Amino acid sequence: MGSKIMTKSPVPQNPMPAERLLELDDVHVHFPLREGLVKAVNGVSYHVDKGEVLGIVGESGSGKSITARAIMRLLPKRAAPPTGSIRFRPRTGEDFELSGLDRNSRAIRQVRGRHIGMIFQEPMTALSPVHTIGTQIMRTVQLHMGLGKVAARARAIDLLAKVQMPRPAQMVDAYPHQLSGGMRQRAMIALAISCDPSLLIADEPTTALDVTTEAQILELLKSLQSELGMAIIFITHNFGVVADIADRVSVMYLGRIVETASVDDIFYAPKHPYTQALLRSIPRLGVDQGRRLPTIPGMVPDPFSVPEGCAFNPRCGHAVAGLCEVRVPPEKRFGAQMSRCHIADQFVQEPANV
Amino acid sequence: MVAFILRRALLAIPTLIFISFISFVIIQLPPGDYVTAYVAQLRQSGEYISAIQEAQLREQFGLNDPMLVQYWRWISNIVLRGEFGYSLEWNAPVSSLIWDRLGLTLAISSVSLVITWLIAIPVGVYSATRQYSFFDHFFTVFGFLGKGIPDFLLALVLMWMAFAYMNLDVGGLFSPQYQNAPWSLAKVVDLLAHLWIPLVVLATGGAAGLIRVMRANMLDELGKPYVETAYAQGLSESKVVWNYPVRVALNPFISTVGWALPALFSGDIITAVVLNLPTTGPLLLQALKMQDMYLAGSFILILSVFTVIGTLISDILLAWFDPRIRYA
Numbered sequence: 173m174g175s176k177i178m179t180k181s182p183v184p185q186n187p188m189p190a191e192r193l194l195e196l197d198d199v200h201v202h203f204p205l206r207e208g209l210v211k212a213v214n215g216v217s218y219h220v221d222k223g224e225v226l227g228i229v230g231e232s233g234s235g236k237s238i239t240a241r242a243i244m245r246l247l248p249k250r251a252a253p254p255t256g257s258i259r260f261r262p263r264t265g266e267d268f269e270l271s272g273l274d275r276n277s278r279a280i281r282q283v284r285g286r287h288i289g290m291i292f293q294e295p296m297t298a299l300s301p302v303h304t305i306g307t308q309i310m311r312t313v314q315l316h317m318g319l320g321k322v323a324a325r326a327r328a329i330d331l332l333a334k335v336q337m338p339r340p341a342q343m344v345d346a347y348p349h350q351l352s353g354g355m356r357q358r359a360m361i362a363l364a365i366s367c368d369p370s371l372l373i374a375d376e377p378t379t380a381l382d383v384t385t386e387a388q389i390l391e392l393l394k395s396l397q398s399e400l401g402m403a404i405i406f407i408t409h410n411f412g413v414v415a416d417i418a419d420r421v422s423v424m425y426l427g428r429i430v431e432t433a434s435v436d437d438i439f440y441a442p443k444h445p446y447t448q449a450l451l452r453s454i455p456r457l458g459v460d461q462g463r464r465l466p467t468i469p470g471m472v473p474d475p476f477s478v479p480e481g482c483a484f485n486p487r488c489g490h491a492v493a494g495l496c497e498v499r500v501p502p503e504k505r506f507g508a509q510m511s512r513c514h515i516a517d518q519f520v521q522e523p524a525n526v
Numbered sequence: 527m528v529a530f531i532l533r534r535a536l537l538a539i540p541t542l543i544f545i546s547f548i549s550f551v552i553i554q555l556p557p558g559d560y561v562t563a564y565v566a567q568l569r570q571s572g573e574y575i576s577a578i579q580e581a582q583l584r585e586q587f588g589l590n591d592p593m594l595v596q597y598w599r600w601i602s603n604i605v606l607r608g609e610f611g612y613s614l615e616w617n618a619p620v621s622s623l624i625w626d627r628l629g630l631t632l633a634i635s636s637v638s639l640v641i642t643w644l645i646a647i648p649v650g651v652y653s654a655t656r657q658y659s660f661f662d663h664f665f666t667v668f669g670f671l672g673k674g675i676p677d678f679l680l681a682l683v684l685m686w687m688a689f690a691y692m693n694l695d696v697g698g699l700f701s702p703q704y705q706n707a708p709w710s711l712a713k714v715v716d717l718l719a720h721l722w723i724p725l726v727v728l729a730t731g732g733a734a735g736l737i738r739v740m741r742a743n744m745l746d747e748l749g750k751p752y753v754e755t756a757y758a759q760g761l762s763e764s765k766v767v768w769n770y771p772v773r774v775a776l777n778p779f780i781s782t783v784g785w786a787l788p789a790l791f792s793g794d795i796i797t798a799v800v801l802n803l804p805t806t807g808p809l810l811l812q813a814l815k816m817q818d819m820y821l822a823g824s825f826i827l828i829l830s831v832f833t834v835i836g837t838l839i840s841d842i843l844l845a846w847f848d849p850r851i852r853y854a
Contacts, residue, residue, distance in 0.1 A: 246757055276763050285760030298751040301850055302773050311769075312759040347849040363759070 188259055188267075193371060193403050194220040194243070199256035199271070201238050201247060208476040212238045213254070214427035217503075220371065222263070225397060225404045227418030227435070229411060229450075231472060234424040236407045240373050243405075244290060245273055245280045262287040262370035286316040289364030293376040295356035299348040305332075305359040306344035309366050316367045331362040335392060354385035358392065365396060372397075373405045378413060390416055411454055415439060420508075423447050426473070426483040433509040443504075443511035443519045445488045482514065490515055531842065538834045542827070549826040550597050553819045559589050560614045560817045567816075587614055600820055604827070611820035615813070620824045624806060630699060631805040634721070638728035639786050643779070645733040647772075650740020654748060655767055665737060672734025677797045681727045685801070688723065696723060697802040724801055736779070743778060747771035780847055784840030788832040 188195055201213035213235040220226045230236045241247050242254045258270040260283065268287075273280040284290075292298040300308055309328040313319050319327060325344065332340035335358040348356055357377060364372055374393065378386035394417055397404055406417055414421050415435060422432040423446065431444035442448045449468045470487040473479055479486055485496040495514050504516045511519075561583045565575055584590050588599065603609045610620035653662040688694040695701055699720045704713045747753065748771050756766040795807035806825070813822040845852045 244758060246754060281760045281762060283760070284758050290755075290758040292751055292755065294751055298755045300752045300756070300770050300773075302848055303770075304849075308755075308759075311761070315760060349850050360755075363755070 188261060191221045192219055193222045193224075193261060194405075195257075195259045196239070196243070197257040197259075199239060199242055199254060199258060201235070201242050201254045202252045203248075203250060204252055205250070210475045211427050211478065212251075212475070213242060214478075215256070216424075216427070216429055217256075218422050218429060218432060220403050220405060222370070223397075223401050223403055224420065225406055225418045227414035227421040228405060228407045228424060229409060229414055229421060230424030231409060233426075233472065233475065235427040236424050237375050239424075240290075240375055240405060240407060243270060243373065244284060244288065245270065245275050245277075246284075247275070260287070260371075264370075282316075285312050285369075286367045287369050288371045288373060289366070289369040290373045290375065291357070291360045291364045291377045293379050295353055295360050295380065296348070298360055299356060299363075301348055304345050304347055305351075305363070306346075309344075309359075309363050312363060312366045327366070328362075331366055332359070334365075334396070335359070335362045337362070353381055354388060357381060357385075357389055361389075361392065361396070365400065365402070368400060369402055371403045371405065373407070375407045376409070377406075379408070379410075386413070393417065411439075411451065423450070426475075426478055428483065428512060429510075430484065430513070431509075431511045437509050441509075441519075443506060443509060443516045444513045445490045446484050448519075449487075449489075482512070490518075527842075527845075530845075531838070534838050534841070538838070541834060542830055545830040546601060546823070546827045547597060549830070550600065550819065550823045551593065553814065553817065553822050553826075554593060556817065558817070559584070560587065560819065561589060563816045564615070596819075600823060604824070610824035610827075613813070613818055613821040615816050615818045615821070620821050623809065623821065624825065624828065627804055627806045627809060630803075631807070634724055634728070634803070634805060635786075635789065637721075638725050638732065639789075641725060641729040642732035642736060645729065646736035646740055647776075647779075649733075650737045650775075651744055651767065651772055653737065653741040654744030655763075657745065662741075669734045669737045672730045673738070675731075677727050677731045678800045680730065681723065681797050681800045684723050684726065694719070696720070699803055724797065724803060727797055727801075739778060740775060743775035744771055747775050774848075777844065777848055780843050781840050783843060784833070784836030784838070787836030787839070788829045 196219065197217050199213055199216045200211065203210040203212055212233075216235065216239050218226065218228075228236045228239075238247065238251075243258055243260075247254060254271070256271060260268040260270050262268075262283075264287070268279070268283055270280070270283065273283075299305060306325060306328045309331060310321070310324040313324045313327050314321070317324075317327075329340045329344050332343055337343050337355060337358050343351075343355075343359075348359070351359065360377075372393075377393070378389050381389060390413065393404065393406075396402075404417070406414070408414060418435050420432065420434050421438040422429045423438070423444065424430065425446050431438070431442065431447045433441075433443070437443075438447060439451065442451060446468075449466075452466045453468065455465055468487055473483070473486070479497065481495075481497040481499055482488070482491075482501050485491045488496065490513075491497070492515060499514070501512045501514045501516075504511050504513065506516070506520060513519075561580055564583070565580060568575055588596060591599075600611050603611060610624070612618070613620050613623055616623055649665050653665050656662055685696045688696045698705075699717055700713070701716050701720075704716045707713055748767075750771070753766060753771055756770050757763075761769070795811055797803075798805045798807040799811065810822065810825045812818075813825060
């Protein structure tokens with residue numbers, strides 16, 4: 173099992189375009205477990221441009237969060253060393269080869285919190301229960317911006333005001349358990365944007381919140397994004413949320429990106445049967461009343477026995493025998509749209525009925 | 527906070543009355559009384575005492591009175607005059623017997639507590655952050671051995687080794703020539719030369735268990751999302767570990783600080799007997815065996831007071847340390 177350490181794939185030397193902020197190329201994250209090798213992230217490539225919101229949609233276990241952690245070099249310790257290239261160029265202009273950085277290296281610690289902020293799903297547990305939110309924000313600000321205590325506290329209050337926390341001057345001394353879920357997520361966002369990062373990774377930030385609060389947090393993220401000009405990777409399993417906030421969308425299934433497109437193309441011209449099936453299974457007001465909602469047949473395969481060829485082929489209505497279960501589909505490009513499907517061309521002429 | 531402390535202090539009074547009564551009754555529950563035990567002891571050494579003398583002793587000690595009367599006589603003296611009564615066996619005031627030994631007991635116990643914590647917390651943190659590493663396994667073995675070997679056995683082995691291989695004078699806290707000598711530099715050095723065995727014994731036993739507790743707490747905390755948040759802020763590993771999960775993982779330690787107080791007082795009785803230490807533990811054991819009820823009762827009463835105060839201190843410390851408790 174230990175011999176399965178893979179050699180680092182050659183780093184593509186073509187320079188990143190000027191507008192590029194982050195570029196992932198063929199990233200793999202594997203977990204050698206007792207039950208077998210889990211390829212949680214199996215060759216993921218995507219990019220984020222400056223000031224852009226990339227939505228990443230996928231079911232639980234599709235590898236969307238693990239990819240984000242590969243960017244932050246915060247993978248669980250039982251993961252094998254990730255391979256592939258991750259390049260990052262924040263607004264300050266330095267080039268970071270994140271894929272070459274060690275989990276505890278000084279370089280990655282300068283990226284975390286300073287150039288890349290991260291917010292998490294559970295605002296309840298993602299903040300330290302024994303420190304005030306002010307202390308937690310101040311610690312980051314003091315670390316990266318070299319501010320003194322007084323200045324850091326003033327900045328913490330400013331940040332809380334910026335995320336529309338009521339009474340920021342008092343709330344800076346509040347403990348997480350004294351806040352509501354929405355307020356906690358606001359505090360978490362204040363912490364993540366405290367050093368004006370170029371990129372914010374939001375890992376299902378609204379999943380644990382009720383719908384009203386979710387809408388408020390999304391509004392807040394959108395206004396912060398345009399105000400601060402930062403890019404966002406927005407990870408979610410909710411297409412509605414993605415439609416609201418994202419410029420482009422990548423859909424993940426079993427460790428691979430199956431389709432990437434602009435938010436309009438994803439909703440109106442999806443070119444992967446999985447995306448199409450997901451969209452069909454969203455309930456809509458006033459449509460198909462009294463009929464069963466279409467679902468995707470079968471179950472997500474268990475991670476130890478991912479199907480050969482296209483991982484989606486056993487559940488796919490369009491699967492071509494002798495092809496889809498044999499060969500991994502290549503990335504087919506249609507302008508800015510990408511689909512990993514053997515028969516993606518077929519959906520160009522006759523837009524799928526979704 | 528003040529109201530909380532006051533309320534807790536008031537609640538302590540009925541608790542203490544109840545404990546003192548129950549312990550007084552339990553000490554006297556075994557058949558016979560102090561005079562029976564005393565007579566039996568005399569017989570063993572070949573002396574004889576007549577039934578009349580026995581009855582006189584009982585009368586003199588007030589052992590014929592109803593238990594409630596005896597209890598009242600004892601407790602009212604404590605409350606009104608601060609006197610803990612008279613030890614029948616030692617023929618001396620209880621307070622002088624106890625306070626004499628208390629200083630050394632407190633010294634040994636508090637130093638061993640500090641050593642225990644100094645070992646247990648860093649080792650527990652290390653074991654958790656480097657789970658399944660060589661040293662984690664090493665400390666795990668040490669932990670189970672330390673927990674599994676009875677303290678008195680370890681004390682015996684250490685004494686034997688110190689005596690047989692290092693030719694050291696062991697047992698007790700002083701060499702004979704310093705036993706009753708006034709305090710001097712030489713006496714302190716002599717004390718330190720004797721002190722290491724009880725300290726090693728008490729600290730290993732305590733640390734072994736606490737390492738496991740600290741390790742388990744840390745493993746729970748290290749998996750929590752707030753630790754990942756701290757890493758995502760760009761803090762270094764040592765800053766993350768010591769500022770966040772350790773802070774939370776220390777809670778159970780703080781909540782048991784209170785128990786340290788009565789434990790300091792009673793010491794580790796068996797170890798103290800084996801090592802012939804002039805601490806309070808062996809005194810209590812002897813008092814219980816002889817049904818010396820005023821000595822034993824006072825002892826248990828003082829222990830209870832320490833327990834109640836210790837718990838109160840723990841609660842206050844915990845509230846100060848963990849904001850979630852403060853506002854609950």
